[in-house]
Amino acid sequence: MKISADGTRIAYIAPGAGPSTALVIGNLADGSEKPVMRMDGNPFVLRSCGWSGINRLVCRSDAVDRVAGMLVPLSRLVALDADGANVKSLSQRTMAGETLGLNQFDGNVIDWLRGDDDTVLTTRNVVAQQQTGYLIDRGREGMGVVRQDTRTLKITQVEAPLASVAGYISDGLGKVRIRWIERRNSGGKLDGITVVQYRTAASDTWKAFSEISDGKPGMVPLAVDPSLDVAYALQKLDGRDALYRVKLDGSLAAELVHADPAVDVDNIVTIGRGGRVIGVTFVTDKREVIYFDPDYKRLQAGLAKAIPNLPLIDFVSASADEKKLILHAGSDIDPGRYYLYDRTTRQLAELMPVRPELRGLSLAPMQSVSFKAADGTSIPAYLTLPPGKTSMKGLPAIVMPHGGPGSRDEWGFGDVGWFSQFFAQRGFAVLQPQFRGSTGYGDNWMVGNGFRGWRKAIGDVNDGGRWLLSQGVEAGKLAIVGWSYGGYAALQSNVLDPDLFKAVVSVAPVTDLDLMKTTADQYTNSALVARFLGSGALAQEASPARHADAFKAPVLMFHGDKDLNVDINQARAMNQALKAAGKSTSLIVYRELDHYLDDSAIRTDLLTRSDEFLRKSLGL
Numbered sequence: 001m002k003i004s005a006d007g008t009r010i011a012y013i014a015p016g017a018g019p020s021t022a023l024v025i026g027n028l029a030d031g032s033e034k035p036v037m038r039m040d041g042n043p044f045v046l047r048s049c050g051w052s053g054i055n056r057l058v059c060r061s062d063a064v065d066r067v068a069g070m071l072v073p074l075s076r077l078v079a080l081d082a083d084g085a086n087v088k089s090l091s092q093r094t095m096a097g098e099t100l101g102l103n104q105f106d107g108n109v110i111d112w113l114r115g116d117d118d119t120v121l122t123t124r125n126v127v128a129q130q131q132t133g134y135l136i137d138r139g140r141e142g143m144g145v146v147r148q149d150t151r152t153l154k155i156t157q158v159e160a161p162l163a164s165v166a167g168y169i170s171d172g173l174g175k176v177r178i179r180w181i182e183r184r185n186s187g188g189k190l191d192g193i194t195v196v197q198y199r200t201a202a203s204d205t206w207k208a209f210s211e212i213s214d215g216k217p218g219m220v221p222l223a224v225d226p227s228l229d230v231a232y233a234l235q236k237l238d239g240r241d242a243l244y245r246v247k248l249d250g251s252l253a254a255e256l257v258h259a260d261p262a263v264d265v266d267n268i269v270t271i272g273r274g275g276r277v278i279g280v281t282f283v284t285d286k287r288e289v290i291y292f293d294p295d296y297k298r299l300q301a302g303l304a305k306a307i308p309n310l311p312l313i314d315f316v317s318a319s320a321d322e323k324k325l326i327l328h329a330g331s332d333i334d335p336g337r338y339y340l341y342d343r344t345t346r347q348l349a350e351l352m353p354v355r356p357e358l359r360g361l362s363l364a365p366m367q368s369v370s371f372k373a374a375d376g377t378s379i380p381a382y383l384t385l386p387p388g389k390t391s392m393k394g395l396p397a398i399v400m401p402h403g404g405p406g407s408r409d410e411w412g413f414g415d416v417g418w419f420s421q422f423f424a425q426r427g428f429a430v431l432q433p434q435f436r437g438s439t440g441y442g443d444n445w446m447v448g449n450g451f452r453g454w455r456k457a458i459g460d461v462n463d464g465g466r467w468l469l470s471q472g473v474e475a476g477k478l479a480i481v482g483w484s485y486g487g488y489a490a491l492q493s494n495v496l497d498p499d500l501f502k503a504v505v506s507v508a509p510v511t512d513l514d515l516m517k518t519t520a521d522q523y524t525n526s527a528l529v530a531r532f533l534g535s536g537a538l539a540q541e542a543s544p545a546r547h548a549d550a551f552k553a554p555v556l557m558f559h560g561d562k563d564l565n566v567d568i569n570q571a572r573a574m575n576q577a578l579k580a581a582g583k584s585t586s587l588i589v590y591r592e593l594d595h596y597l598d599d600s601a602i603r604t605d606l607l608t609r610s611d612e613f614l615r616k617s618l619g620l
Contacts, residue, residue: 001338003326004051005115007319013046019599021046025082036084052150053118055082064564064594071564077106079150103127111170112273115320118151121170126161145176171226172274178221189527200250222268223277232268232277240264240442243280264440272318285368286411312412332366335413362387364424366411371467379460381433384424393472396618397429399465403484405450408438422607435460452534454542458492465500477618479503491544498552503617505610507558508566508595511574513539519567548577554584556613558606560593
């Protein structure tokens with residue numbers, strides 16, 4: 001949700017039927033709302049919208065589509081008036097027959113500027129064309145930056161396109177200060193080394209900031225503060241990410257802002273059109289925010305008292321003068337509500353709940369717990385019991401490993417709470433282990449990653465199941481459910497211990513690491529994928545499709561056939577291997593959907609089928 005620069009209107013993206021999305025404009029004066037643009041999800045869906053002027057917006061839409069037999073990601077930028085009129089594409093302009101390659105991405109807004117003249121700073125991916133003189137630097141291709149009037153489409157080049165550039169950071173005042181370059185080998189494939197460069201305030205010359213690779217973490221810039229002439233960057237400290245202020249005056253002198261002795265700092269908190277940095281955030285048992293802007297520190301403390309039952313408070317948007325703020329507040333048992341806070345009148349007004357259909361439904365509290373792995377390591381986890389239950393004794397239970405594996409779960413409803421809360425509503429205890437291989441706990445917790453260190457990761461997942469049994473869950477009522485890497489873990493857990501889980505639900509799973517690498521060969525990140533997954537005997541041992549004969553539990557899988565993250569052939573290979581081994585298996589394929597299955601009817605079908613399968617398999 002975004003508030004206009006003058007603080008009079010809001011814009012947000014709402015879900016429609018199936019995979020469709022709509023841009024809705026709300027008038028804060030009279031409370032009226034109007035959908036002004038829709039996308040049907042075939043293939044594009046709205047992802048984000050912001051105000052480029054008092055009456056003008058820029059929206060980004062994303063898609064996964066088939067091009068020349070390959071699945072490729074696409075993005076497009078359009079500008080439109082607040083009433084839905086004057087829709088204009090912000091894509092690279094071409095004439096028929098000129099473009100020599102596919103224009104996958106229109107770019108992103110990297111600076112919203114003042115918000116009163118319809119102009120923004122955007123990255124632009126320039127595709128080589130046959131003639132010269134039609135577009136800025138037509139003879140060059142790659143990512144550049146333009147200042148664009150979203151109403152007239154007039155363009156001023158800010159950064160010339162360069163093929164190796166992968167991104168830019170502006171200072172919020174229209175000056176590009178940082179860029180990062182992804183190195184490629186002679187075959188055009190990424191080699192895993194990213195070079196970060198910066199400029200001093202008085203120069204256009206690029207200087208070295210850091211170099212980032214697997215063996216050399218380097219400083220990762222997040223934002224630029226022009227008032228202090230610093231970049232905020234993540235850098236390793238004692239094996240964990242910490243936040244630093246790094247001077248951009250040529251010295252690169254770094255000052256520690258915040259570090260936590262147990263977890264990684266994972267992001268900064270920003271506010272306003274220029275993305276002014278006001279705090280730092282990280283996750284312990286719950287997400288924490290430390291505000292170093294005194295005004296917002298006081299404001300957050302006051303809001304915490306005003307809405308004590310919604311402790312996860314985020315400032316999501318501000319008017320140009322920051323007098324009116326949109327904030328989101330939620331918890332584990334509330335998906336959250338949007339509020340408008342007027343700093344002049346000091347009034348707080350609820351705008352809308354995120355999931356109004358859940359109003360009045362008692363959701364299940366999410367507890368932070370821990371259990372011992374086989375080697376004695378304490379594994380953090382989240383436990384969700386059915387509403388009204390205080391004990392696991394006699395309950396059916398689900399171990400639910402998260403995706404990634406470069407990820408972790410968090411306390412709160414968040415973006416994925418619908419998945420665990422559904423099963424809790426259906427009477428299951430749900431355990432979400434933060435197994436080794438999860439992010440957020442420092443380098444030592446990564447054990448390579450969840451694939452190369454699969455025995456530790458999957459061992460922790462299985463030990464979570466054993467802990468549930470020790471707490472009173474009946475042996476015949478224990479299942480495992482996961483999505484993406486979690487779907488992989490749900491399958492691979494049966495390779496380590498075929499007798500532990502009595503039913504397996506796996507959504508969009510990786511099942512064969514060598515097949516994963518073969519699929520990646522047609523993309524520029526193939527070498528990175530191969531390095532991440534491992535090879536030889538490791539890849540064979542880590543692939544559940546190679547060990548179908550070990551399975552005893554019935555398996556139900558779901559997969560979209562336009563999944564760019566994990567190819568549909570992964571689930572098909574697993575299903576075929578299980579059938580060949582005489583095992584109980586079923587694969588549900590959802591057509592024209594990607595990795596996330598963003599379709600309300602399809603997600604309802606997935607949940608319904610999963611629940612029926614688990615009840616039948618566990619004898620409930």
